[in-house]
Amino acid sequence: MFFYLLILFTVIPVIELAFLIKIGQNIGLNNTISIVIITGITGAYLARSQGFKAIRRIESQVNQGNLPADELFNGVIILCSGLLLLTPGFITDSLGFLGLIPASRNFFKKILKKKINDIVNRKGAINITSFKSK
Numbered sequence: 001m002f003f004y005l006l007i008l009f010t011v012i013p014v015i016e017l018a019f020l021i022k023i024g025q026n027i028g029l030n031n032t033i034s035i036v037i038i039t040g041i042t043g044a045y046l047a048r049s050q051g052f053k054a055i056r057r058i059e060s061q062v063n064q065g066n067l068p069a070d071e072l073f074n075g076v077i078i079l080c081s082g083l084l085l086l087t088p089g090f091i092t093d094s095l096g097f098l099g100l101i102p103a104s105r106n107f108f109k110k111i112l113k114k115k116i117n118d119i120v121n122r123k124g125a126i127n128i129t130s131f132k133s134k
């Protein structure tokens with residue numbers, strides 16, 4: 001788990017910063033800043049609108065007496081995508097936009113479901129240490 005946190009909070013930001021500097025050298029500071037701001041605004045808008053749609057689908061399924069498991073997965077992926085899009089950088093923005101595209105979101109959902117099924121089959125329950133590295 002520590003290794004993943006180290007990558008998340010140190011390695012990825014350093015790579016993003018180096019990438020931003022390199023792009024800024026090629027297209028200029030103002031263009032680079034504009035792109036970061038535009039992707040942040042666009043991403044926030046898309047995440048918000050898709051998030052509200054997911055919430056409405058969850059409400060609809062609950063009102064029909066169904067368990068909205070699939071929509072809950074969509075909601076988690078949309079939330080994570082929104083957070084990635086609000087983080088400045090081209091790599092995180094690319095991953096965030098992928099999470100908002102339904103086809104690629106289904107791919108992420110499949111991976112997430114498999115991980116949760118593996119944890120449940122192995123331990124029988126999910127807790128905070130379930131996602132710890134082996």
